[in-house]
Structure formats: C-alpha cells, structure tokens
Amino acid sequence: MTFGAMIGWLSVYHGADLWTGLLIAAIAGGVFGLLYFVLTVTLSLSQYVAGLGITLFASRFSYYVFRLIVPTAGTPPTIVRFQPIAIPSLSTLPFIGPAFFTQTAPTYLAILIALVMVYILFRTPLGLAVRMTGENPHAAEAQGINPMKVRCGAVMHGRRIPHFVGVQQLIPDHGAGTRLDLHRAVVFPPGGRAVRCSARCSSRSSMRSSFGCKQPSMVCPTRLFLMTPYVLSIVTLAVIACRAHVPQALMQPYRRDER
Numbered sequence: 001m002t003f004g005a006m007i008g009w010l011s012v013y014h015g016a017d018l019w020t021g022l023l024i025a026a027i028a029g030g031v032f033g034l035l036y037f038v039l040t041v042t043l044s045l046s047q048y049v050a051g052l053g054i055t056l057f058a059s060r061f062s063y064y065v066f067r068l069i070v071p072t073a074g075t076p077p078t079i080v081r082f083q084p085i086a087i088p089s090l091s092t093l094p095f096i097g098p099a100f101f102t103q104t105a106p107t108y109l110a111i112l113i114a115l116v117m118v119y120i121l122f123r124t125p126l127g128l129a130v131r132m133t134g135e136n137p138h139a140a141e142a143q144g145i146n147p148m149k150v151r152c153g154a155v156m157h158g159r160r161i162p163h164f165v166g167v168q169q170l171i172p173d174h175g176a177g178t179r180l181d182l183h184r185a186v187v188f189p190p191g192g193r194a195v196r197c198s199a200r201c202s203s204r205s206s207m208r209s210s211f212g213c214k215q216p217s218m219v220c221p222t223r224l225f226l227m228t229p230y231v232l233s234i235v236t237l238a239v240i241a242c243r244a245h246v247p248q249a250l251m252q253p254y255r256r257d258e259r
Contacts, residue, residue: 004029006062010069012079022106026160032058033159037152044253082106113161130154134247137254147254 008025012018032054039050070077082104090101121127129150132140137147 003032003058003062006066009079010066013070013077018080018082029160030156033156034152036159037155041148041151041155041254044255047251117161131247134249137249141256151254 004025007028008021011024012021016024036050036054039045039054040047084102084104085108087101091097093101121130129140129145132143133145133147133150133154137151140147140150
C-alpha cells in the first residue's frame with residue numbers, strides 16, 4: 001500500500017489526473033502480487049517470510065524513490081485532491097451522514113468493489129473455481145481448472161486492491177504527499193483472498209469515514225473519536241474469526257505430481 005500511495009501520488013504530481021494515479025497504483029500492486037506469487041506459489045517459500053520481506057522492501061524502496069524524485073524542501077509539494085461528494089438526503093443525517101455519505105468517489109468505489117467481490121466469490125463460476133482451488137487444487141485440476149493460473153490471478157488481484165485503496169487514502173487526506181506512513185492493511189483470518197480484499201476495502205472505507213468527517217463537539221475526545229476505525233477493524237476481525245472457514249489447502253504448496 002505504501003508503494004501504491006507513493007507511485008500514485010508521484011503520477012499525479014507529474015501531471016496525471018487522479019484516476020490515472022489510482023490506476024497506476026493498482027498496476028503497481030499487481031506487479032508486487034506477481035512477485036509474491038512467484039515466491040510463495042512457484043518457489044513454495046513461506047508466505048509469512050515472503051510477505052514480510054516484500055513489505056519491508058516496498059516501504060523502504062518507496063521512501064527512497066520519493067526522496068530521490070522529490071527532495072526535501074521548505075514547502076512540501078501539493079496536488080489537487082479528490083473532493084467529497086454528498087449524497088442528497090443521506091448526507092444530512094446526524095453523525096452518520098458526514099461519515100458515510102459525504103465521501104470521495106474512490107471511497108464509494110471501494111465499498112462497491114467489496115460488494116462485487118463477495119458476489120463474484122460466492123455466486124459465479126469464477127468464485128467457485130477460486131474456492132475449489134483453495135480447498136482441493138487437485139480436484140480443481142481434475143475438472144479442467146489450472147490451479148496455478150487461479151492462484152496467480154487471486155494473488156495479483158488481492159495485491160492490486162489494497163494498493164488502489166491505499167493511494168486513495170493518501171490523495172484525499174494527505175495532499176502534501178510527504179506522509180507515506182499509511183496504515184497497513186488489516187490482517188484478517190485465513191480465507192479466500194476475495195473475502196480478505198473485501199474486508200480490507202471495508203476497513204479502508206471506515207478509516208476514510210473517521211478521518212473525513214468532523215468530530216462532534218463536546219461528544220467525545222479527539223483521540224477516542226480517531227480510534228473508531230481501529231475499533232471497527234478489531235470487531236470485524238473478531239466476527240470473521242468466529243465464522244471463518246479455513247481452506248484445506250491453505251499454506252500448502254501445490255505440486256501437480258504430488259497428492
């Protein structure tokens with residue numbers, strides 16, 4: 001997400017429009033997803049070690065590239081940011097109106113992506129292929145499904161969405177562009193990658209809602225108010241953990257000749 005935020009912001013800073021910046025961030029996420037696929041699926045390396053290594057590399061590399069292209073200056077550079085779009089009638093509701101219905105277009109898009117991903121995973125043949133590959137890749141192969149292609153697509157798409165949502169978290173709220181210390185994606189329980197992407201999108205939307213709306217005066221302290229997205233993430237984590245179904249082939253390397 002840090003790399004997506006950096007490359008997306010730099011694209012906008014050098015003349016691209018905001019949506020193009022989001023698209024470039026998503027493409028960058030797909031590239032890192034391909035790298036993660038090669039390390040964990042093709043080479044059968046530990047997912048935890050590979051993920052930690054890529055995270056550390058991407059964060060430090062992002063900072064290096066950013067400072068290389070935009071040296072430290074007295075006045076931080078700025079870009080034109082996404083503007084909130086108020087939904088008629090709903091945006092005037094007390095408290096929840098500004099939090100959920102006065103957001104930027106990428107925030108609404110993130111919620112839509114989460115719903116679409118859930119539908120694809122549980123209501124389409126593609127989702128069935130993804131879930132079958134997670135449960136029993138050899139059975140999926142017997143049905144004519146290529147488990148390697150399915151896993152590659154799932155990993156790349158799973159990396160693309162957090163980058164997309166990460167850069168939209170940067171552009172609306174941190175126009176100065178000097179803060180690349182974005183909140184990490186919430187680590188949800190093991191399961192389908194589409195489900196985890198949907199949960200991350202929902203988590204990003206809740207964070208955007210908290211930081212994007214005004215604190216109610218004399219209702220709660222500022223620190224307590226800013227804790228809202230993290231509390232929602234913990235609650236979501238607990239609820240999903242209770243109902244999570246771990247795929248049988250999770251963390252198991254797939255080799256065609258082995259049963």
